[in-house]
Amino acid sequence: MVARATAGDQDAFSQLVTRWERPIYALAYRTLGREEEARDVVQDAFLRAYRGLKGFKGEAKFSSWLYRITLNLCRDWMRKERRAPVVQPPEGTDAIALADQHASPAESVEDLVARREMSAAVQLAMADLPEEQRTAIMLKEYHGLTFQEIAEMLDCPLSTVKTRLYQGLSVLRRRLERQQAEVASLRRATWGGTNTTTSTIL
Amino acid sequence: MCNQRDLVREQMLDCLYDEASPSDRREMERHLESCDTCRLEIRSLRRVREDLLAWDVPEQSSVWTPFAPVAVIPWFRQVPSWAMAVAASVMFVVGVAGGGVGASLVGSDRAFTARTPAPSSVANVPELSGTSQARSQIGPDQIGPDQIGPDQIDPEMIGSMVRTALTKSGYDPLRSATPVSRTSSGPMRPDPAMRKQLEDFAQSLIGSSEARQWEAIQQYLLKVANENEWQRRDDARRINALTVQVEQLQAGLNQVALQLTRVQ
Numbered sequence: 001m002v003a004r005a006t007a008g009d010q011d012a013f014s015q016l017v018t019r020w021e022r023p024i025y026a027l028a029y030r031t032l033g034r035e036e037e038a039r040d041v042v043q044d045a046f047l048r049a050y051r052g053l054k055g056f057k058g059e060a061k062f063s064s065w066l067y068r069i070t071l072n073l074c075r076d077w078m079r080k081e082r083r084a085p086v087v088q089p090p091e092g093t094d095a096i097a098l099a100d101q102h103a104s105p106a107e108s109v110e111d112l113v114a115r116r117e118m119s120a121a122v123q124l125a126m127a128d129l130p131e132e133q134r135t136a137i138m139l140k141e142y143h144g145l146t147f148q149e150i151a152e153m154l155d156c157p158l159s160t161v162k163t164r165l166y167q168g169l170s171v172l173r174r175r176l177e178r179q180q181a182e183v184a185s186l187r188r189a190t191w192g193g194t195n196t197t198t199s200t201i202l
Numbered sequence: 203m204c205n206q207r208d209l210v211r212e213q214m215l216d217c218l219y220d221e222a223s224p225s226d227r228r229e230m231e232r233h234l235e236s237c238d239t240c241r242l243e244i245r246s247l248r249r250v251r252e253d254l255l256a257w258d259v260p261e262q263s264s265v266w267t268p269f270a271p272v273a274v275i276p277w278f279r280q281v282p283s284w285a286m287a288v289a290a291s292v293m294f295v296v297g298v299a300g301g302g303v304g305a306s307l308v309g310s311d312r313a314f315t316a317r318t319p320a321p322s323s324v325a326n327v328p329e330l331s332g333t334s335q336a337r338s339q340i341g342p343d344q345i346g347p348d349q350i351g352p353d354q355i356d357p358e359m360i361g362s363m364v365r366t367a368l369t370k371s372g373y374d375p376l377r378s379a380t381p382v383s384r385t386s387s388g389p390m391r392p393d394p395a396m397r398k399q400l401e402d403f404a405q406s407l408i409g410s411s412e413a414r415q416w417e418a419i420q421q422y423l424l425k426v427a428n429e430n431e432w433q434r435r436d437d438a439r440r441i442n443a444l445t446v447q448v449e450q451l452q453a454g455l456n457q458v459a460l461q462l463t464r465v466q
Contacts, residue, residue: 004411007411007412007413008411008412009409009411010409011409014266017264017266018264018266021265021266022262025265026259029259030257030259035260039262039265042266043265043266046266115256115258118253118256119256119257119258121253122253122254122256122257123257126257137254142254146221147215147219147221159208162211162212163208163211165215166215169250169251172250172254173249176250176253
């Protein structure tokens with residue numbers, strides 16, 4: 001399909017877009033923390049890819065090439081805006097509103113609340129990481145690239161990638177443990193030390 | 203963490219992400235049995251990885267739309283300009299060839315001589331017959347080879363035809379969907395059937411690779427050239443047959459004129 005797209009087949013390129021749009025958006029969103037900007041970056045990334053298809057020699061995987069374009073665009077955006085990744089305000093843990101939105105029978109409302117809290121905590125902790133560590137974690141954890149692929153994409157030695165990943169995970173672990181401790185402490189203060197669950201709130 | 207920190211850390215990450223070789227994995231498992239620090243370390247890293255899964259991404263509709271407007275763009279704007287130019291050159295070549303056949307028919311002095319015989323000019327009769335006989339057949343070299351081969355059509359020839367066609371016809375495929383209007387003294391205007399055929403052909407090229415388009419253009423050009431060649435040969439045969447009939451008629455007229463002269 002990549003060969004067909006490179007030869008100018010628009011249908012093939014559209015299929016590639018369909019295949020990779022979601023991962024590319026996820027990478028842009030997690031890097032920038034903003035939905036609108038992430039959408040713009042995805043649009044730009046595919047336009048650049050389309051224009052640059054002739055120059056794609058197939059030495060790297062098509063996905064790695066797309067990821068690299070996306071990361072460069074995100075970096076440009078952050079440099080231009082002089083911004084660090086934005087952390088979206090944590091979504092409210094209004095149990096009643098969540099119960100209304102809750103559609104999956106496999107996940108309880110309590111689990112949903114916990115997952116959203118954890119999502120916000122992870123986002124916050126990731127935003128504070130140095131860019132290199134954040135990128136290494138994102139490419140490894142959320143996109144499943146091998147260490148070798150990440151090293152080639154970021155033009156750095158394999159050991160550097162592993163060091164960045166390890167350091168990033170270590171920092172995240174400490175921050176998440178601290179945040180979880182703070183949340184637990186806050187709950188104890190608010191609910192008098194009871195093990196509050198959504199069912200008791202309702 | 204044990205003393206061989208960096209080495210063990212790398213091996214630990216390889217195991218954590220399933221990138222360790224079987225032997226490295228066994229070695230790490232042996233190490234973890236004896237090292238509490240590393241065992242705790244890898245356990246906490248696994249927990250962080252699980253926490254990271256909680257960060258989901260909002261659902262989004264597709265943001266990719268650049269190809270969507272293609273449906274409202276006229277077909278001729280989707281065809282590569284060189285393909286349009288080649289199609290125009292095909293029309294031009296067909297027109298020129300058709301004009302050539304016409305000229306061989308209309309431009310011959312034999313035909314005019316047959317239409318305007320001079321019955322009273324008996325002295326001209328033998329010469330006329332002789333001249334007619336000498337000119338009555340179109341020679342094989344004028345008919346040309348039976349078939350035009352693919353080796354006779356190459357990109358350079360196409361390029362030359364394109365330039366000639368664009369220069370002489372004033373046809374600009376990027377500005378107009380139809381050829382510019384032509385005066386009666388200009389090149390032939392293609393008939394609707396031919397135009398439709400060319401449009402269908404050009405549309406069939408949309409979306410094909412460049413190599414496929416070149417191949418299709420070449421085949422099309424070859425087909426048109428061969429069709430044109432057969433048409434020219436057929437026309438030449440008919441012209442020959444007509445010429446013979448005209449000459450017979452002319453000879454008869456000369457006989458009548460001769461007898462009239464004798465009667466007078």
